[in-house]
Amino acid sequence: MEILKLNSINKFYGENHALKDLSFSVKKGEVVVILGPSGCGKSTTLRCINGLEKIQSGTMEILGVKIDKDFKNWREIRQKVGMVFQSYELFDHLNVMKNVTLGPMKVEGISKDEAEKRAKFWLKKVGLIQKAYAHPKELSGGQKQRVAIVRALCMNPEIMLFDEVTAALDPEIVREVLDVMLSLASEGRTMLIVTHEMAFARAVADKIIFMDKGVIVETSTPDEFFTNPKTDRAKKFLNMFEFKK
Ligand code: ADP
DSSP states (O other): OEEEEEEEEEEEETTEEEEEEEEEEEETTOEEEEEOOTTSSHHHHHHHHTTSSOOSEEEEEETTEEEOTTOOOHHHHHHHEEEEOTTOOOOTTSOHHHHHHHHIIIIIOOOHHHHHHHHHHHHHHTTOGGGTTOOGGGSOHHHHHHHHHHHHHTTOOSEEEEESTTTTSOHHHHHHHHHHHHHHHHTTOOEEEEOSOHHHHHHHOSEEEEEETTEEEEEEOHHHHHHSOSSHHHHHHHHHHTOOO
């Protein structure tokens, strides 16, 4: 079953044609990783999928809902499409528990008890239950990012979008965030991930989409992509990372 399907999506920022006839799909339980050089349209793709950016043409189908450029009901979609950003976007004046229970209480109308139960389950799972009543400023970047992941999980999303969630973290704490994502993947969660962590991409992905200049250049299995990329553009891209096979 397809959770997400993009059909010939075009996105312009003024004159800049950022996404060109983009088509791909993500099935239930699948982990799809989008790779590509900076500025190729990875982040724009994720932002179009949850309505943070408007598309100019093409259609999407998200959990059976048909979406075109005039679609308005993004609230309904965002309940089911969790997104985690590079910059955490936590409320600094609220403690962790409040940050992660606010959404479910407001959107689903569940009780505080119920929301806290759910929050504790996920905080335990990512190793942060002891920080449940801490404020974001008392947390490291890696901890904040794990809280941001918990906040998304507490909404019971059908698919999770990750936009370079480790790019702002110190190298030594990148691992703790990637491990959380690997464990979600192993539990069968549907995820669409943008990352520059090549070894992680290879380990986590069922499918790699390689983009350049707003188009999908190749779609492959991780093994194929990392050992035998089909295009020169992909080869050049991989060379930049000195990826160890
Ligand atoms: P990536 O995530 O692959 O680095 P982006 O999706 O951020 O790429 O950017 C794709 C293209 O769209 C780039 O040319 C970028 O400069 C442009 N772009 C991205 N966001 C905006 C914006 N908010 N306004 C104008 N142009 C943008």
